Amino acid sequence: MLLAFVFASCHQDVSVDPFPFEGRLVVESYAVRGGDYIMVRVDKTRDPIYKYSPDRPVIPDASVRIIANGTTYLLRKVPYSYHFGSQYYLYTRGMALDSLRLSVDCQSAHAESECSVPPDLTIRRVGLSGNVNSAGLYTSFTLSVDADFPAGDSYYLAFIMKVPVPTPAYPYPLSPVRVATGYFRQTSGALTANFEFEGIQGKFASCRAYATKSGIYQIVFSRIEKKYYDFAIAMMVQYGELDSIIPTETTDIPTDMRGAYGIFTGISSDTLRVTLP
Amino acid sequence: MTPLRTVVLCILVCLCVHAAGAQVSLHGYVRDAATRERLIGATVAIDGTKRGTTTNAFGFFSLPGGVAPSIRLPDTPASGPKTTPGITLRVSYVGYEPAFIRLPVDQSLDTPLDLDLRQSTIRTGEVVVEADMDRSHTSSTQIGVVSVPMSQIASLPSVGGEVDVLKAIQLQSGVASGQELSNSIFVRGGNFDQNLFLLDGVTVYNPNHLFGFFSVFNTDAIRNVEFLKGGMPAQYGGRLSSVLSFSLNDGNLESTVWKGGVSLIASRLSVEGPLSDDKKGSFLLSARRSYYDQLYFAATKPEEFSPAFYIFDLTAKVNYSFSDDDRVYMSGYFGRDNISITPDEESMADLFNANVRWGNEAYNFRWNRIWSGEFFTNLSIVYSSYTSEQSTHLADLTSHKKPSVKDVSAKIDGEYWMAGGAAVAFGSAFIRHAYDATAGLFENGSETVSIGADELQHYVSADVDVTQRLRLYAGLRVDYFSNGMFLETDPRINLRYSVSDDLSVKASYTRMYQFVHLLSASMVALPGDVYYPATGYLKPEVSRQLSAGVFSSSPMFGVHGVDASLEVYYKSMNNLPMFRQHYTSPSEEKIREEVILGRGWAYGADFQLSKKTGALTGWMSYSYLSAWRQYAEKNHGRAFHPKFDHTHQLSVVIDYSPWRSWRAGVVFVAATGQPVTVPRQEYTMLLYGGSYTGDYVLDYGDIYSSRLHFYNRLDISATYAWTGWGVKWELFTSIYNVYNYPIPFMVSYNGREFSQSSFGFLPTFGVNFKF
Structure with missing residues (x-):
């Protein structure tokens, strides 16, 4: 009853300047290597x-250059956005x-950054086992990956699984849809991780509930830089804050x-297609 | 000379000066005449002299050295009845009629006296005498202390009908509140976890029920609350910013009494009475339960089942006196919050459910012993714990976590009163801590780190008159914490200079250490918040506070019984933890990565006017606060105001009871809006492989760089009391936020716009009874 009283009087317009x-x-x-x-x-x-205001600024053409081994390469603008x-x-x-x-120049703005593309990564074997609920949806799965992980120092990995069929959350079969994402820091050995359905985030790994008749899944496994690992995790944490009903400290x-805002990072990825059991 | 050396020297000087001359002492207890319960903080003075003292945490007092027969008796007492030769004691306590107790010269003073006071029933008479008698406000060396009578707290307006002690503390000067309706307190720029909550001397780690909507302290079971925000005596340590010491009722020694209440959110029932016909002991049993879950079940169909929530707590205490000089106490508190979450869709019920339980336990065995009229000891065996148990079932995955902190301790405290009015306190304690730290709420994959730590505490202090006007309190506390091998010394110095009987100037220096950190990324108290011990990386938090003030008990504008104080302070704090970005694991390796340490400081002024006697009582407080935090990795290293920094805060509390039947309460609060963090830029990030979780991220710029708008609120309450069927009834109603001001609870950004969740007009009513 208290909660009813409390929440009945909630939600008013912003009063922050x-x-x-x-x-x-x-x-x-x-x-991207690979x-x-x-x-x-x-x-x-x-x-x-006021992000929906009509006077949103138009982005003019930019001059985008990559400098590698002392040579400058000019990047071509893709006509289709x-x-x-x-x-x-x-x-x-x-x-x-x-x-x-x-190096990016756009009107009077100039931005630049550097990156090191990680060495090649080859997946030797991927194991997937899933759990199906009474509605026929995969709700969680366990991933195990055996790849040529280097021994020694920490290294950072990204896992993306896409499905080329409609899902409850994304009913358009036009392009593969990302159903699972994970970012991991490994020190040695093979990778094993649990993925759960959307709404419950594990250790920076999440997935959507999806249909069992999905057929072939596309697995993209990448070795990434630490800065991209930090970047992606910060984004996931910030999304979690925005979804949370409990006010939390903000994440940068x-x-x-x-x-500029953003990131310039190198990625070594390997892609394979698997059928989920 | 360092503060530490100064304190040691002061203590030695005090002991040398006052070691000689101990004579026959006058000692005993001050009690409630009706219940025979002992009163804490009552004033006992020899009429016609400046000799006086206050009762300790067990209602004991001692006036040693020349009280009889060497002290000359006053020919004519300053007030009270005319006497035959003898000693007249003035005994007073807020809410009680003052007493002048005659002692014949030939009375043996080696046995404890029992001085009984009657509760005030006439609220307009004898006010002047009562008010003018209690000068502890100006005569004590203690600075930064607030004692709010429980009778005044009981009349405050409440939300849901549950009167809360901590919400009354929020209205004191120097105290800022956190989220609206939360009972979090932030004292003089400190953090919430920097407050030491003691229930009958036992540490209560998390004083919150229902995410902080009300506290674990059941007002039916509380006799006294003392709040210290500066100049802490040496027996207190372990937290940087404040001490809140709650004393439970001992239990009525004369008759069995039932009391309770029914409000919108909870019901209470207490019983207390003598243990046996010899009236050497008494008991108290008090229970409280909310019934939101029961009301919800009754009002909904089974298929509409959603989160069920209830709180429950039980408080018990027993005491027994084996002789005039020995008394034992056993007290206990057990409280739990419980939330069960099950989806309302049948297809999802098997898929997901969660249960979260959390709460405190506090048990204490104490043995008081009067070794002589001047020497009093208390031995305590204590168990305290805070446990949060989170069970999540998700398809085939089950997560079960149980972060906790548990303490077992043994403690001895002694007090020795010397001739001439000096008082020496000393004590030692051994505490074994056990911490189980886990990662955040509902996070899959339990990871628990267990850390044990032993803590040794020793303290000694002396409170002594240096001259007729100057009184000095010097204390020294030594703490050893095994995790990280920290050996720390905390000096405490308080000075009081009496300008007159009604006016004094005080100053203090206090250093405090804190060996436990509260790691929390949320802005409200959560059951999953992690208590983490000091380590080689997470060094103990430490504060240094300098404060000074003017204290007056002079009548103001012809009104007697008004205490006024103006204090200024500066406090510095080091080793304050904050998450760098997020919290994933309690392992020490991850803590090093994810937690950063910074510093803080605060300065300000606290002004308080309080009136504790008469038909109209209450207080007005104004606080100026400038609080700062600085972390190398936040705001580019620039200092910022933390979220509870209200620059100006004004509180007015009025309790008016002109007749026996009616009582009214008013609370008005106005304050600068608190700092908030709002995003300045929004942009799209797709990530490699295409967007999954969303399409925008936010740049907040500097944290806490904006402020909410001006805050103000008016609450009112009314209570009607009558007797019927042999029962004393109280019907109460109160309205929170009378004029429906949009009080901000939270400003959030949902990706499209800012929204401000706020509380509006909240009426409540209920009934209390006693028989």
Whole structure:
């Protein structure tokens, strides 16, 4: 009854004074070994309060360069933009994916960063075992991966599983949908991790409930840089805060870009297709 | 000279000066005349002289050295009845009629006296005498102390009908509250976990029920509460910012009494009475349970079942006097909060359910012994624990976690009163701590780290008149904490200079250490919050506080019984933990990665006016606070105001009872809005492989760089009392936030807009009874 009283009188308009907003450059870029390409997405920040205002700034064309081994490569703008408002720049012709420097100029804004692409990673075997509920949905699964993990220092891994069929959460079969994500720090040995259905986050691993008649799944397993591990986990934690009914301290999203938000990171990935038992 | 050396020297000087001359002493207990329960903090003075003292935590007092027969008896007592030759004692206590007790010269003073006081029934008469008698506010060396009469707390407006001691403490100067309706307290710029909550001397780690909506302290079972926010005596340690010492009722020695109450959210029932016909012992049993879950079950169909919640607590105490000089006490508290969550869809019921239980346990065995009229000891054997048990069933996965902290301790405290009014206190304690730390609530994959630690505490202090006007309290506390091998010394110095009988100036220096950290990423008290001991990395928190103030008991504008104080302070704090980003594991390796240590400081002024006698009682407090935190990795290393920093805060509390039947209460609070963190930029991040969890992230810039708007609130209450069927009844009603001001509970951002959750107008009613 108390709770009824309390929550009946909740939710009113904001009474916090907004800050003067000024858009800033956002750069999200991946140098991918395995696919052997560099993708750079250029975007701008939005006002958190008035982000749907009609005078949203248009992002002008940018000049995007990669410097590798003293050579500068100009990235080509992709004419088709997948995400509203963003511009994509791509480089696919041969380049030594090792230590790279990124430079982005967009109007008067300049951003730059560096990355080191991790060495190759080859998956030898992936084990998946799932749990099905009475409604026929996979609700959790256990992943085990045997790959050529190096011994010694800590290294960081990303796991992505996609399904090319509709799911309860995403009913459009047009493109593979990510149903599970995980970020791990390993010190040695094979990787084993439990994934649970959406809403309950494990150790920075989560998945959606999905249909059992899904057929073949696409597994992308990547070796990533620590800064990308920190970046992705911070995002997951921040999403968790926004979903939480309990007010929590805020989480910062780190950036390695100078002059912009975002990240420039190297990834070594291996992709295979499996059938879930 | 360092503060430590100064304290040691002061104690030695005090002991040397006052060691000689111990003579026949006058000692005993001050009791409630009706129940024979002993009163804590009552004033006992020899009429016509400046000699006086207050009763200790067990109602004991001692006036040694020349009380009889060497002291000259006053020819004419300052007040009270005319006497034949002898000693007249003035005995007073807030809420009781003052007593002048004649002692014949030939009375043996080697046996404990029992001085009985009657509760005030006439609220407008004898007020002047009563008010003017109690000068402990100005005469004590203690600074930063607040004693709120339980009778005043009981009349305060409440939410849901459960009167809360901690909510009354929130209205004191120097105290900021946390989230709205929460009973969290932040004292002089300190954190919530920096408050030491003691229930009959036992540490209570988490004083919250229902996420902080009300506290674990059942007002029916509490006799006295003492709140210290500065100048802590040496017997207190282990927390940086404050001490809240709650004393349970001993139990009525004269007759069996039942009392209880029914409110919107909970019911209470207590019984107390003598243990036997010889009236050498008494008992108290008090229970409380909320019934939100029962009401919800009754009002809904089974298929609509959703979170069920209830709280329950039980308080018990027994005491027995084996001789004039020996008394034993056994007290216990057991409390639990329980939440069960089961999805309302049948298909999901097998898939997911969760159960969370948490609560405190506190048990204490104490033996009081009067070795002589001047020497009193108390031996305690204590068990205290806080446990949170979280069970989550998710498909084939089950998570069961049980973070806890458990203490077992043995403690001896002694008090020795010397001739001339000096009082020496000393004690030692051994505590064995056991910490089970786990990762956050509902996180899959239990990981528990168990850490044990032993703690040794020793203290000694002396409270002595240096001159007729100057009184000095000097204390030294030594703590050893085995986890990390920390050996720390805490000096305590309080000075009081009496300008007149009604006006004094006080100053203090206090250093405090805290060997347990509360690791929490949430902004409200959660059952899963982790108590983590000091380690080589997580060093003990330490504070240093300097405070000074002016204290007055002079009549103001013709009104007697008004205590006024103005204190200023500066407090520094080091080794304050904060999560770098998030909390994933309690292992020491992860703690090093995920927790950062910073520093804090606060300065401010506390002004308080309080009136404790008469038909109109209450207090007004104003606080100015400037609190700061600084972490190398937050806000680019710049200092910032923490979330509870209310720069200005004004509280007015009025309890008005002009007639026997009616009583009214008013609470008004106004304060600067508290700091909040709001996002400044939003942008899209897709991550490698495409977006999964969402499409935007937020940049908050500097944390706590905005403030909520001005806060104000008015609460009122009314109580009607009558007697019927041999039972004393009280019908009460109260309204929280009378004018429905949008009081912010939380500002959140849901990806589209800010929303401010707030509390509006909340009426409540209930009934209390006693027979």
